[in-house]
Amino acid sequence: MTSTHDIVVDQVQESRVGTTNFDNLIFGKTFTDHMLECTWRDGKWETAHIKPYGPIMVEPSSKVFHYGQAIFEGMKAFKDAQGNVHLFRPEDNWIRFNESAKRLAMPTVPEEIFMDGLKKLVDLDREWVRQGDGVSLYLRPFMIASENGVAAAPSTEYKFMIVMSPARAYYRGDVRVIIASQFSRAADGGVGYAKAAGNYAASFYPNNLALEEGYQQIIWTDAATHEYLEEAGTMNIFVRIGDKLLTSPHNDRILNGVTRRSVIQLAKDHNIDVEERRVSVKEMNEAAANGELKEIFGTGTAAVIVPVLGYKHEDFVHDLPAVDDSYATLFKQKLSDIHYNRVNDEHEWLVKI
Amino acid sequence: MTSTHDIVVDQVQESRVGTTNFDNLIFGKTFTDHMLECTWRDGKWETAHIKPYGPIMVEPSSKVFHYGQAIFEGMKAFKDAQGNVHLFRPEDNWIRFNESAKRLAMPTVPEEIFMDGLKKLVDLDREWVRQGDGVSLYLRPFMIASENGVAAAPSTEYKFMIVMSPARAYYRGDVRVIIASQFSRAADGGVGYAKAAGNYAASFYPNNLALEEGYQQIIWTDAATHEYLEEAGTMNIFVRIGDKLLTSPHNDRILNGVTRRSVIQLAKDHNIDVEERRVSVKEMNEAAANGELKEIFGTGTAAVIVPVLGYKHEDFVHDLPAVDDSYATLFKQKLSDIHYNRVNDEHEWLVKI
Numbered sequence: 248m249t250s251t252h253d254i255v256v257d258q259v260q261e262s263r264v265g266t267t268n269f270d271n272l273i274f275g276k277t278f279t280d281h282m283l284e285c286t287w288r289d290g291k292w293e294t295a296h297i298k299p300y301g302p303i304m305v306e307p308s309s310k311v312f313h314y315g316q317a318i319f320e321g322m323k324a325f326k327d328a329q330g331n332v333h334l335f336r337p338e339d340n341w342i343r344f345n346e347s348a349k350r351l352a353m354p355t356v357p358e359e360i361f362m363d364g365l366k367k368l369v370d371l372d373r374e375w376v377r378q379g380d381g382v383s384l385y386l387r388p389f390m391i392a393s394e395n396g397v398a399a400a401p402s403t404e405y406k407f408m409i410v411m412s413p414a415r416a417y418y419r420g421d422v423r424v425i426i427a428s429q430f431s432r433a434a435d436g437g438v439g440y441a442k443a444a445g446n447y448a449a450s451f452y453p454n455n456l457a458l459e460e461g462y463q464q465i466i467w468t469d470a471a472t473h474e475y476l477e478e479a480g481t482m483n484i485f486v487r488i489g490d491k492l493l494t495s496p497h498n499d500r501i502l503n504g505v506t507r508r509s510v511i512q513l514a515k516d517h518n519i520d521v522e523e524r525r526v527s528v529k530e531m532n533e534a535a536a537n538g539e540l541k542e543i544f545g546t547g548t549a550a551v552i553v554p555v556l557g558y559k560h561e562d563f564v565h566d567l568p569a570v571d572d573s574y575a576t577l578f579k580q581k582l583s584d585i586h587y588n589r590v591n592d593e594h595e596w597l598v599k600i
Numbered sequence: 601m602t603s604t605h606d607i608v609v610d611q612v613q614e615s616r617v618g619t620t621n622f623d624n625l626i627f628g629k630t631f632t633d634h635m636l637e638c639t640w641r642d643g644k645w646e647t648a649h650i651k652p653y654g655p656i657m658v659e660p661s662s663k664v665f666h667y668g669q670a671i672f673e674g675m676k677a678f679k680d681a682q683g684n685v686h687l688f689r690p691e692d693n694w695i696r697f698n699e700s701a702k703r704l705a706m707p708t709v710p711e712e713i714f715m716d717g718l719k720k721l722v723d724l725d726r727e728w729v730r731q732g733d734g735v736s737l738y739l740r741p742f743m744i745a746s747e748n749g750v751a752a753a754p755s756t757e758y759k760f761m762i763v764m765s766p767a768r769a770y771y772r773g774d775v776r777v778i779i780a781s782q783f784s785r786a787a788d789g790g791v792g793y794a795k796a797a798g799n800y801a802a803s804f805y806p807n808n809l810a811l812e813e814g815y816q817q818i819i820w821t822d823a824a825t826h827e828y829l830e831e832a833g834t835m836n837i838f839v840r841i842g843d844k845l846l847t848s849p850h851n852d853r854i855l856n857g858v859t860r861r862s863v864i865q866l867a868k869d870h871n872i873d874v875e876e877r878r879v880s881v882k883e884m885n886e887a888a889a890n891g892e893l894k895e896i897f898g899t900g901t902a903a904v905i906v907p908v909l910g911y912k913h914e915d916f917v918h919d920l921p922a923v924d925d926s927y928a929t930l931f932k933q934k935l936s937d938i939h940y941n942r943v944n945d946e947h948e949w950l951v952k953i
Contacts, residue, residue, distance in 0.1 A: 275661070275750035282660055302657040307635060307763050308628070312744050315668050315797030316804070352804035387750050391665050392801075397628035397740050397765060399834050399902070401804045410660050412750060427789075434787035434823035436780070438802045444668030445798015448745075449791045451669070451705035451754045470787035471824035481752050549752070 253359070254283075254367055257298045264374045272415050274549070275385065279372040283364045283409040286393070287354045292407075295360050297368055300410065306395040310402040316392035317444035318347040321548040323383040323414070324369050324600065326376045327588035332369060333597040334386075335586060337362060339505045344388060347441035352401040353390055360407065361388060368409055369600050380583060381416020385549070414549075422545070422553055424479065425462045426528055426560035427453070431470035432480060432500070439477075439500035450480045462559060464545075468528060469500065476526045482545030482553060483507035487574055488534045489541065492521040506546040510578050512594060517581075519574065528560055535565040543567060544575040552579040606712070607636075607720055610651045617727045625768050627902070628738065632725040636717045636762040639746070640707045645760075648713050650721055653763065659748040663755040669745035670797035671700040674901040676736040676767070677722050677953065679729045680941035685722060686950040687739075688939055690715060692858045697741060700794035705754040706743055713760065714741060721762055722953050733936060734769020738902070767902075775898070775906055777832065778815045779881055779913035780806070784823035785833060785853070792830075792853035803833040815912060817898075821881060822853070829879045835898030835906060836860035840927055841887045842894065845874040859899040863931050865947060870934075872927065881913055888918040896920060897928040905932040 259280045267277060278300045285295035311317050320340040326332050341362055345355040365386065369376070376384040388409045392402030430453035432446065433439020439446060450465070457465050466484055467477045476495055478484055483504040485494045492514050497503040514521040534540040543555035554575040557566040584590040588597060612633045620630060631653045638648035664670050673693040679685050694715055698708040718739065722729070729737040741762045745755030783806035785799065786792020792799060803818070810818050819837055820830040829848055831837055836857040839846045845867050850856040867874040887893040896908035907928040910919040937943040941950060 273749075273751075276748070278661060300660070302659050304655040305658050306655050307637075307653070307742075307761050308631060308740075308765075311797075312664065312670055312742060313672055313740070313797055314800035314804075315670060316801040317665055317668060319666055350805050351801050352808055385750070387661075387666070389660075389665060395629070396626075397738070397763070398626075399800055401808070408660050410750070412661075429789055431787040431789035434784040434790060436782055436784035436823055437787060438798075443798060443801065444664075444666055445791075445796060445801060446668070447666070447752055448668035448670070448704050448796065448798060451667075452703050455705055455754065470789055 254295045254297060254364055256367070256371070257296065258371070259299045262374065267413070269377050269413060269415065272413055274414055275412050277412055279375040279384070279411045279413065281368060281371055283368050285360050285364070285407045287405040287407065292354070292357065292360055295364050297364070297371065305393070308395045308397050310392035310394050310396065313397055314392065314399060315445045316351050316353055316402055317389065318344065318351055318353065318442050319387060319389035319444065320344045320442060322386040322388070323548060324376050324386060325383050325586040326378045328378065331588065332373050332376050332600040333588060334365070334369070334600065336505050336509070336596045337365065337598055339508070340388070343442065343503060347443060348390065350438055350441045351443055353392070353405055356390065356407050365409055366600055368411065372411060373600065375411065375413050377413065379416065380587065383414050385412045385414045387412065419550055419553060420463065421556050422463045423461070423557040424464045424466050424555050425457045425460065426466050426476070426558055427468045428473045428561055432467040432477065434470055434500070436499060440497065440502055442502065447480070454480070466558070474527050474529065476528060476531065477501050479545050481549065482547040485510065485544050485546065486526055486531055486540070487542035488530070488539050490520065492519055492574060493526045494521070494523055495526060496523045504546055506548055506551060506582070509582060509596065510546050513578055513581050517577070532560060532563055540565070541568065541570050542574055551582055607648045607650060607717055609720070609724070610649065611724070612652045615727065620766070622730050622766060622768065625766055627767055628765050630765055632728040632737070632764040632766065634721060634724055636721050638713050638717070638760045640758040640760070645707070645710065645713055648717050650717070650724065658746070661748045661750050663745035663747050663749065666750055667745065667752060668798045669704050669706055669755055670742065671697065671704055671706065672740060672742035672795050672797070673697045675739040675741070676901060676939070677729050677739060678736050678939040679731045681731065684941065685726050685729045685953040686941060687718070687722070687953065689858050689862070689949045690718065690951055692861070693741070696795065696856060700796060701743065703791055703794045704796055706745070706758055709743065709760050718762055719953055721764065725764060726953065728764065728766050730766065732769065733940065736767050738765045738767045740765065772903055772906060773816065774909050775816045776814070776910045777817045777819050777908050778810045778813065779819050779829070779911055780821045781826045781914055785820040785830065787823055787853070789852060793850065793855055795855065800833070807833070819911070827880050827882065829881060829884065830854050832898050834902065835900040838863065838897050838899065839879055839884055839893070840895035841892050843873065845872055845927060846879045847874070847876055848879060849876045857899055859901055859904060859935070862935060862949065863899050866931055866934050870930070885913060885916055893918070894921065894923050895927055904935055
């Protein structure tokens with residue numbers, strides 16, 4: 248057991264990396280040798296521990312099970328051709344994590360625990376980051392309420408943890424979406440902008456109904472009118488009308504995605520006209536009808552860029568055309584080039600471990 | 601270890617009931633000797649186990665920590681003067697639990713696990729149900745997603761559990777409320793009507809801001825306009841204008857409370873004019889200004905009936921008057937008489953254990 252920067256490290260006796268089949272990974276099911284755990288108690292963060300990945304003991308009365316104080320981030324580490332390991336814009340995730348924490352009445356996590364802990368952990372398990380296009384180590388920092396007791400009030404204890412899961416390049420399959428006109432993901436003045444666990448649970452049932460209809464995801468609209476596009480739950484959404492790229496501004500219902508922000512910057516770099524403004528379903532349907540709707544795609548850490556092949560809005564069903572100069576393809580390639588350090592990182596998005 | 605009706609019972613060696621100080625209980629902190637645990641896996645519920653209360657082993661990747669599939673019910677058992685133990689309208693909770701389950705894409709729990717398990721568990725720990733006005737055993741059935749894995753999709757495994765906590769009569773302290781005009785609890789088409797863990801987490805931060813202003817709770821309004829009263833997060837809300845009792849209809853944003861429903865029935869029994877309809881903040885403020893606003897009170901299992909002493913809406917601050925013929929007092933007494941089996945249970949709300 249060694250201590251670095253106040254992070255106590257308890258290494259595994261023997262790594263599992265050699266016995267892991269990296270060609271046959273199911274997303275989010277395999278975890279690396281180590282995890283980070285840090286407890287907030289009596290108003291302060293205790294010493295962070297990096298220890299062997301494994302189960303934790305939790306009381307059935309633990310508040311996370313009852314009142315849902317739980318937030319997370321999704322991040323990735325990539326290995327370049329020279330064998331160097333990089334994180335992509337990790338500070339953005341740390342900042343957003345703390346915005347989520349504030350909204351859920353949870354303590355913020357200081358940089359020396361979140362960032363230093365993450366770097367230390369990735370460094371320790373760097374053999375788990377493999378080379379190859381689309382290959383990454385998926386990083387999952389999260390925080391849960393860990394006080395025991397079923398009184399409905401904010402927890403007085405929390406656990407911040409990081410677990411890591413190797414991910415291979417994967418093909419998500421064709422994605423067609425339903426534009427929501429009945430169910431909602433988030434309310435004005437609610438927690439839609441936070442990466443709060445409860446937001447995801449709320450989306451599963453409507454998404455199951457979409458799956459039954461043959462659609463893989465839902466593009467959520469504003470709860471009040473269902474007239475404006477918001478996000479897809481695990482992805483922000485971009486719409487290309489003519490050569491103009493549109494995406495909803497982030498607000499208290501819409502996640503301020505790191506990939507979304509990167510795509511906006513890349514669009515500007517490539518002199519693509521990009522507007523952050525409300526996009527109405529009517530505008531999109533009209534563009535679809537008159538042939539101006541060229542692309543819809545989602546952006547997010549897990550899947551990076553996901554082209555939408557078609558959509559349904561009430562009785563209107565539309566298939567997207569094939570386009571030669573796909574923005575989705577362009578951004579996917581450009582992001583991939585940055586992730587794997589194949590081009591000059593002009594925006595300084597990579598952080599070397 | 602004995603088996604009854606497919607519920608396997610593993611009793612404690614020695615009960616903790618004799619060493620528990622029932623005069624000094626903090627709500628939701630002390631648990632009885634036993635708990636119930638039942639796992640849903642491969643599409644079906646396995647055998648339910650009643651076992652000693654204690655921690656469970658959970659992987660950090662357990663889906664409840666990441667995607668918030670977690671629902672619960674709050675119920676109570678009461679002991680009457682003859683020493684009989686009763687539940688209050690337990691079927692209503694079971695039905696609502698399954699409505700919550702459906703909305704959160706979780707499996708429903710059959711009667712022989714939820715109801716029979718609950719009865720068996722209360723029976724086993726009946727010494728924990730104490731006599732005395734306001735005294736009860738608080739029952740907490742809940743369900744969590746227990747599959748290991750961080751892919752954002754409904755869990756393939758779940759745990760249904762029941763834990764029980766002895767509760768003494770408690771004085772909640774004065775309750776003054778803020779009428780929400782910025783933050784929201786639930787969206788149209790969302791999960792507000794479900795007892796979903798995430799709904800509570802979302803309310804804590806706004807509630808903390810209210811506490812800083814000297815108000816104990818928030819009465820939520822509709823997210824779209826903030827013009828209509830909804831509920832208080834842990835309580836439904838009743839407003840008395842003149843001699844008329846008003847409460848919001850339950851809908852997809854508002855919990856269909858068992859105490860709420862009981863109060864509506866008791867109002868009818870006492871020829872009190874009660875209307876389930878939208879109540880606007882404007883109507884309440886006008887009634888406050890002209891002296892017609894007699895009472896506001898909350899209803900819920902934990903606190904039963906909670907009179908609201910005053911409220912703030914934007915710049916309008918109002919203290920409720922003292923009334924001689926308080927409905928809140930009446931309903932609290934009537935419910936208490938039923939809970940402790942002191943009157944004829946004409947609606948057959950009690951279920952004897």
